[in-house]
Amino acid sequence: MKTIDVVGAVITNEEGQILCALRSEKMSQPGMWEFPGGKIESGETHEQSLVREIREELGCEILVGELLSDDTYEYPAVRVRLITYFAAIGSGTPVPNEHEKLEWVDRADLMRLEWARADIPAVEKLVGKR
Numbered sequence: 001m002k003t004i005d006v007v008g009a010v011i012t013n014e015e016g017q018i019l020c021a022l023r024s025e026k027m028s029q030p031g032m033w034e035f036p037g038g039k040i041e042s043g044e045t046h047e048q049s050l051v052r053e054i055r056e057e058l059g060c061e062i063l064v065g066e067l068l069s070d071d072t073y074e075y076p077a078v079r080v081r082l083i084t085y086f087a088a089i090g091s092g093t094p095v096p097n098e099h100e101k102l103e104w105v106d107r108a109d110l111m112r113l114e115w116a117r118a119d120i121p122a123v124e125k126l127v128g129k130r
Contacts, residue, residue, distance in 0.1 A: 003072070003079040007050040008035035008119065009087040010068055010126065011094070017104040018126065020113060021057075024100040032116040035084060036099070046083050057099070060092030071121040084122040 011019040021036045038053035047064045065086035072081045
């Protein structure tokens with residue numbers, strides 16, 4: 001089974017809310033929530049990849065913080081290794097260039113969203129269930 005390594009950003013604001021992204025109809029798993037990010041390209045560090053992906057997807061710059069989780073999930077056709085980091089907005093305002101919409105969500109409310117399976121371990125860590 002093919003493994004894809006991806007990075008995700010748990011972007012927090014001054015109120016401690018977390019930026020959640022709703023996958024659009026053009027993406028696989030439409031209508032599911034995820035942490036923004038994407039595939040790691042050859043020669044990139046995890047942090048470089050995350051900065052690039054957020055610039056492309058959200059049109060803003062982030063400051064990458066500490067590692068939150070490194071988990072693997074097996075979908076029927078592919079295995080996804082999701083490496084998730086805490087991050088903060090360095091400059092700009094996030095805009096949903098690829099996603100259906102973005103929402104700032106309180107940590108306690110994260111489990112109310114329907115998450116893409118690969119993101120669930122990170123969500124559980126954030127809400128203290130893991």
